[in-house]
Amino acid sequence: MSAGFNWRRLSAMLVKESLQIMRDPSTFLIAFVLPLIMLFFFGYAVSLDPPRIRIGVALEDPGPAALSLSTAFERSPYFQVNGARSVETLEREMAAGRIHGIVVIPQDFSRRLHAQESVAEIQIITDGSAPNTASFFAAYAEGVRANWQAGQDIRPGRTARRSIEVAHRFWFNPDLASRFFLIPGSIAIVMTMIGTLLTALVIAREWERGTMEAIMATPVGMPELLASKVIPYYLLGLGSMGVCTLLAIFLFGVPFRGTALGILALSGAFLVPALGQGLLISAVTKNQFVASQVAILSAFLPGVILSGFLFEIASMPTAIRALTYIVPARYLIPPLQSVFLVGDLWVMFWKDMAILLGFGVLFFALAIRSTRRRIA
């Protein structure tokens, strides 16, 4: 192995690597088909928007007030109501998972509502085994009751207006469509997979088969070898990001308020640590099965769970929050969401790009060291 850097050798190696990539259909599967599937599911299947919850209303009181409250529940756009006379029937339905909440309007509801001294009580029973739906249901059901009460209170000369009100405005995403932040986030996951998973797998195969040693016996030097391995996947990653971005904008209607330069700079910076991590994993494991599992564990799963993509980092326990600082995707997802929904916020971008490149340098240095040691 020679120490010098030779452009001709590099270009010869690049041709060889590119041919190898293009000959293997599985590469295209992961670079173009998988992103499509991911975007498709994040666009249609995953929604964190308030659901239309299937509930049951047990109307035990035949009075007109109780009936009008029960109608208010049926009219709510948030609920799909399954009416029943008895609570027991609904309880069985809920235990079987067919409904996710029960509203009980008890027998004495009308009487207590009209009596001077008493308060009419309804019971809201949620299915706590799905906590997110349960808290939505509790909040909306209480809202239905409060609105119904306010409607009952309106009398001539008196309005139901509250003394303080909050006017909510949601910037960047006024329709509150969760896919507007899930789709940009999933582009980051796609790049993690190409950068880390695919690279780790392909290079681990070379180690496993011994072709890596064969290349090292040629005059190709370490810098050329690494560059020839990394550059094709870098371009593949950028290409896949481009396809995803176009699909996000034109198929899923995600607004794009930044510039092409902004998203290119961010993805370009992110692919450096992603590829570095892939190289490092392959150089350390040298076995396809182990490399693939390590890549899933150290790149894909943290990218989905610890990056702020689906779950709010601030809500995590302190120890886990500390762990998120070493997940590179954490520094890509917020600027990527911004480049779509807000615009080019370079103040934020520079900082995150610098951190990403720092991770990149670290991973590459470790990968080179472990490759060298292997040869020596």
Next chain:
Amino acid sequence: MWGRLRAVVVKELWAILRDPRARIILFIPPFVQLFVFGFAGTLEVKNFDIGVYNRDAGVGSRELVQRLSGSPNVRRIVPIGSADEVRAAIDGRSVIAVVMLDQQFSAKLATHRPAVIQAVYDGRRSNSAQIVAAYLDRIVADMGASIESTAAVGLRAARSRSMVTHWFNPNLDYLWFTMPGLVVIISMVSGLAVTAQTVARERELGTFDQLMVSPLRVYETLIGKMVPPLLVGTLNVTLYLVLIPTVFGVPLTGSLFVFYVALTCYMCALLGVGMLVSALSQTQQQAFLGAFLIIVPVILLSGFASPVDNMPGWLQVLAQANPAKHFLIVSEGVFLQAMPAAEVLANTWPLAVIALVTLTGASLLFRSRLE
């Protein structure tokens, strides 16, 4: 036949467990995942910072700020001095929301005129922003109620109210939902990954030809390939069943016997899928990527990431073919709801049907490859 079967099972177990690193990979990460992802995977919103742009110096605005900072979910109140700072704080994600009070706020409250609070949110995190909005509504409603009750003494309090009870999970602890879900997801990921590799590895190493000339029947080879992932999966799940109630305090209320029946059907359904992928792949790399291509939709359509009821109708139909969707109901049910055996079985027969289909498909494909 039993002798051959035993021999092939022993051989396959060795193939998986011989490599010490593979042994570690099969058993250690599932536990690390349980801990890390169990605590990280929460849709609750806590510890957030909220900005207050207060142009009012009166008593009313001070009370509101006090109520905000008293909320257990708010970590810090960030004072904000100008409209430009509002923009910068939201853009830079240093706060998730800014509450804006105008100069007249306290005066309006004091004279019982309606006061309106402006609140802006970071819509990039629209789910969390909505939850914060609900918190803010509640805080403001409480303050309003206390003002109204002092203003209109003796007139009338609310005549109806609601009592909320959460079944199966009285404190709505998110961990109680995540843990039974992770049992489904983690066992699926490791089960599929191991099965998908088995045949592809033989083909890549050239030992597949040796299998063909051996006296083994197709089904014996198939069973031999299935037993190790089945054992690894069952062992991991059993350890989860011990850890989750003892370490994480999630109740395990249902019948373990029916749970294991459902688990076996679930694992068989997954192994069938893994075998199909494996038989279709030429190399380990293709097998792995193929498995991955299956894993992502299986997780997203299971109901773990977001409720199946939220999906469009045609995707809900597709989700019926997803084994993880049915087993998630069983797992949540057996842990939290003391699900009766009849209900567990009602969710188990779809698993058995899926297993039958995938295993038949895999054995047909195998036969055509082997002969």
